Amino acid sequence: MAWNVWVVNTHNGVRRQKLPVSAFPWDRVLNVSGSGSVTIQLRDKVVSQLQYMDLTTPLKRTVVLSWDKKAVYGGIIWAREYDRDAGTMTLTVADIWSMLAARLALDRGATNIAASLLTWSGLTLASLCAKVVQAGFTLPSNDWLLPIVYPATATAGASRTLYGYDFPVVADVLDEIMSTQGGPDVDFVPQWSEGNDPTFQWVMRAGALKDGAWEWNLAAEKSGVTGLKWKQDASKVTTSAVGRGEGSEKNVIHKRVQADGLGYALERVVSSNLKKVAEVEAHTRGHLATYQTPTEQWGFGIQANGHVPVTDLRLGGSVRLWSSADPVIPDGLHVHRLIQYSGDLGLSVKLGIQPVGGA
Incomplete structure (x- = not known):
């Protein structure tokens, strides 16, 4: 088992060339973009025979890192830098979230975009997220395509209206929905399709993402865990939040939400472009639920070929750690995401993990 890198067409995921690289730091993160960097040695005998200027074209090409023939990370090429003395080409890459920050959720068939709107109702918040992404990839031309596999639509009581005059950015709308009380998590899993000539695709997951459960015993002689670190951070703590929506001066839509009895008080404004008081309140309550206590984050290392291989990991999954006789971590089982x-x-x-229910 080993790492390998393929270059694919960004718009359809078709494989173009296997690419030897000397470095490829990468990062997969729940609900936000994960970045990467690829270093290519241009004096390498194999690389020198390739059409590397075409293979590294920004935006048109995506690099896919695989372990044991399973995709682990996909990064759209956003920049490249040639170093003549070093004989290297360095690529700056980022996953599909970077593209969502450069797409608008609009009715592209409208004559007057500013006067148009998109409305969905009777759906789960997770399905609303999928609809928003789809709106950003509606087809004026094939240039707008990306190989995204969408989840099935599920019904419930959630609704959203996006107004053209707000020119809503897909990533921003997703962030607002995810931040709402009871809001979903969103992940785009890099994956090869089935078949003899697989293509690359982004498989969208949305909802209460809980796939996967893995366990390590920190007290074991060969725990498989290295470099464990623990951090608690109160810089974003909020106990009283004023949610601010659309409007100006005394007519601004707003809602205050408060949590008492915590032994401290910190007040913040939670801004959005929402136009209904109920939506502003839900968005504000979601922020308060996440940040009313200090953020707790753990990090530790494992082996890609260990008893939990890197290809088994799923963002949002359950990480169970057993601790004993540690000077900081209490004895017993600790469950994280x-x-x-x-x-x-x-x-x-x-791995980066947080306690279940934490921020």
């Missing part, structure tokens, strides 16, 4: 994992071309993979 996987919110981040990262690595390079070596065997070490770093």
Whole structure:
């Protein structure tokens, strides 16, 4: 088992060339973009025979890192830098979230975009997220395509209206929905399709992402865990939040939400473009639920080929750690969610986890 890198067409995921690289630090993060960097040695005998200027074209090409023939990270090329003295080409890459920040959720068939609107109702918040992404990839031309596999639509009581005059950015709308009380998590899993000539695709997951459960015993002689770190951060703590929506001066839509009895008080404004008081309140309550206590984050390393291989990891999954006789971590079982994992071309993979219910 080993790492390998393929270059694919960004718009359809078709494989173009296997690419030898000397470094590829990468990062997968729940609900936000994960970045990467690829170093290519242009004096390498294999690389020198390739059409590397075409293979590294920004935006048109995506690099896919695989372990044991399973995709682990996909990064759209956004920049490249040639170093003549070093004989290297360095690519700056980022996953599909970077593209969502450059797409608008609009009715592209409207004559007057500013006067148009998109409305969905009777759906789950997770399905609303999928609809928003789809709106950003509606087809004026094939240039707008990306190989996204969408989840099935589920019904419930959630609704959203996007107004053209707000020119809503897909990533911003997703962030607002995810931040709402009871809001979903969103992940785009890099994956090869089935078949003899697989293509690359982004498989969208949305909802209460809980796939996967993995366990390590920190007290074991060979725990498989290295470099464990624990951090508690109160810089974003909020106990009284004023949600601010659309409007100006005394007519601004707003809602105050408060949590008492915590032994401290910190007040913040939670801004959005929402136009209904109920939506502003839900968005504000979601922020308060996340940040009313200090953020707690853990990090540790595992081996890509360990008893939990890197290809088994799923963002949002359950990480169970057993502790004993540690000077900081209490004895017993600690249950967390996987919110981040990262690595390079070596065997070490770093996990970022948070307690269930934490930020």
